[in-house]
Amino acid sequence: MGSGPTRPDTHSVDDRLVRRLVAGRFPRWADLPLVRFPSGGTVNAMYRLGDDMVVRLPLIEGGAGDVPTERVWLPRLSSRLPVAIPEVLGEGEPAEGYPWPWSVYRWLPGRIPEAGALAEPVPLARDLAGFVAAMREVALPGAPVAHRGGPLSTLDAETRDALGRLRDLPGERVDCDALTAVWEDALRAPAWDGPPVWLHADLMPGNLLVDGGRLSAVIDFGCTGVGDPACDLFPAWNLLPPEGRAVFREALGVDDATWRRGRGRTLSQAVIALPHYWRTNPAMAGNARHVIRAVLAEVDRWRPVPGQSAARSLDGPRDNPA
Numbered sequence: 001m002g003s004g005p006t007r008p009d010t011h012s013v014d015d016r017l018v019r020r021l022v023a024g025r026f027p028r029w030a031d032l033p034l035v036r037f038p039s040g041g042t043v044n045a046m047y048r049l050g051d052d053m054v055v056r057l058p059l060i061e062g063g064a065g066d067v068p069t070e071r072v073w074l075p076r077l078s079s080r081l082p083v084a085i086p087e088v089l090g091e092g093e094p095a096e097g098y099p100w101p102w103s104v105y106r107w108l109p110g111r112i113p114e115a116g117a118l119a120e121p122v123p124l125a126r127d128l129a130g131f132v133a134a135m136r137e138v139a140l141p142g143a144p145v146a147h148r149g150g151p152l153s154t155l156d157a158e159t160r161d162a163l164g165r166l167r168d169l170p171g172e173r174v175d176c177d178a179l180t181a182v183w184e185d186a187l188r189a190p191a192w193d194g195p196p197v198w199l200h201a202d203l204m205p206g207n208l209l210v211d212g213g214r215l216s217a218v219i220d221f222g223c224t225g226v227g228d229p230a231c232d233l234f235p236a237w238n239l240l241p242p243e244g245r246a247v248f249r250e251a252l253g254v255d256d257a258t259w260r261r262g263r264g265r266t267l268s269q270a271v272i273a274l275p276h277y278w279r280t281n282p283a284m285a286g287n288a289r290h291v292i293r294a295v296l297a298e299v300d301r302w303r304p305v306p307g308q309s310a311a312r313s314l315d316g317p318r319d320n321p322a
Contacts (some may be wrong), residue, residue, distance in 0.1 A: 010059045010097065013045045020096045026104065029053070029090075039206065041221075042281060049104065053089060057102040062134055066222025069144065071103065071286040073224055081134050083127070084108055084217040110216040115239050115290045120213030124314035125235075125244035127215035128203075129251035132232045138198040149227020152187055152261055152268075159183055159268040162189030165275040172278070178296055179271060185299075186264020190257040196226035203234040204285060233262030234269070237294040238287055245298075267295050 015034060023030035032050035039046060043063040047055040058064040071088055078085050090104035118124055148155075163183070167176050200207075201223035209217040216313060233254065236245045270291035277284040 010042075010051055012067065013057055013059060015047075017096060017098060018045075018047050018057065021057075021092060021102065022049065022055060022104075022213070024095055025092050026090050029104075035281055042277075042284075044220075048107065048127045052107045054105050054107050055092075055102065056105060057092075058072065058100050061100070066220075067101045069224065070221050073140075073144075074221055076140055077135075077138065077221070080138050081218075082130050083215050085221065086219055108209055108219065109279075110211045113205050113208055113210045113239060115205060115287060116241075116242060118153050118213065118239070118241070118244070119210075119238070121241050121244035122247050123214055124210065125240050125247040126251055128208075128235050128240075129248050131215065131218060132200075132203075132252060134141040135200055135232065136229060140198070143196075144225035145196075146199040146225030146227040146231060147223035148201055148265065149196065149225055149231050149270075150167040150187075151191060151228075152230075152264055155265070155268045156187065158272060162268075162272040162275055166271055169275055169278060172274070174274075174292060175296065176264055178266065178299075179292065182267055182295055182299055183264055183271075186260050186267070189260035189264070192228040192230065192258065192261070194229075197229050197265070198224070199227055199229070199232045200224055201227065201231050203232055203238075205235075205239050206283070208235075208239070228258075228261065230258045230261035230265055233259070237263060238270070238291050238300075242297070245294075263295060270295075 015036060019030075022034065023158055029049060033048075033051075034055070035048045036046050037046040038055065043058065043060060043066075045057045047057075051056050058067065070086065071091060074086055074088060078087065086108065087106040088103050092102040092104065094100060106141075113124070126214075160180075160183075163176050164178055165170065166174050200218060200221060202220060202290055203218070207218060207220040208215060209219065233252075236248050240248055254262070256309055270288040273284050274288035274292070277288070
């Protein structure tokens with residue numbers, strides 16, 4: 001993702017610094033137009049360089065580790081995937097007081113899709129399923145472990161803490177009891193017992209590009225690696241409407257356990273993001289609200305009743321979406 005509102009641990013990046021970095025490392029590009037590209041992300045700053053390039057610089061130390069990951073794996077993945085992915089054209093290094101590696105990529109045209117305003121949701125769902133399926137079929141040795149690719153239980157403490165903060169968030173009407181039931185249902189789902197598969201591992205709307213309503217590119221592979229296939233089901237709830245979600249699931253042949261884990265992972269990311277970004281990043285907070293509504297619309301509002309097991313799966317449709 002690109003550059004949104006700043007965080008306390010953000011390194012300052014401005015036009016003059018980026019121009020000095022480009023001129024020092026790539027003199028042949030020094031005179032090209034350079035314009036900051038607006039984005040809702042908080043990990044990287046992006047600058048359009050000329051007509052067909054983009055400079056991407058980490059804003060926080062955590063994002064700096066993504067740079068070598070992309071340099072190694074993007075060239076190996078590109079020919080194996082059905083849509084365009086970033087191409088590294090130049091490798092920048094720390095200089096001018098900027099502490100981390102950075103890269104110049106080929107510019108990929110398209111626009112970021114908006115949940116609730118998709119021109120072609122069902123064809124887009126098929127495109128997304130095709131991309132996820134192609135990632136799963138990758139067989140490259142030496143793969144890293146995907147960020148968020150491990151057991152769902154590793155997210156439990158942070159998710160429950162965020163659910164607690166959501167209860168006290170001013171102006172937010174969130175059924176935290178229902179969300180907790182969905183989360184606990186995901187934790188009860190059988191763990192993935194197959195071999196780890198290749199994942200993008202961060203399929204947020206901001207990392208997708210569409211053209212004419214169809215998927216044209218997927219960007220930001222800093223989290224990529226192998227892990228639980230449930231990790232790449234994010235678009236089912238953070239982007240697609242119910243009819244697209246059903247097509248996405250069917251095209252991938254997702255079993256119930258993987259679907260429940262995927263729903264839990266997507267919900268976890270949303271409930272952590274909403275209290276974190278609700279004042280500072282409208283785009284991320286808005287998508288978190290969308291995920292919460294989508295998840296609650298998909299499942300029954302769980303309430304224990306006499307004689308009913310509290311461990312039942314939350315797979316039925318809700319009559320009254322939140």
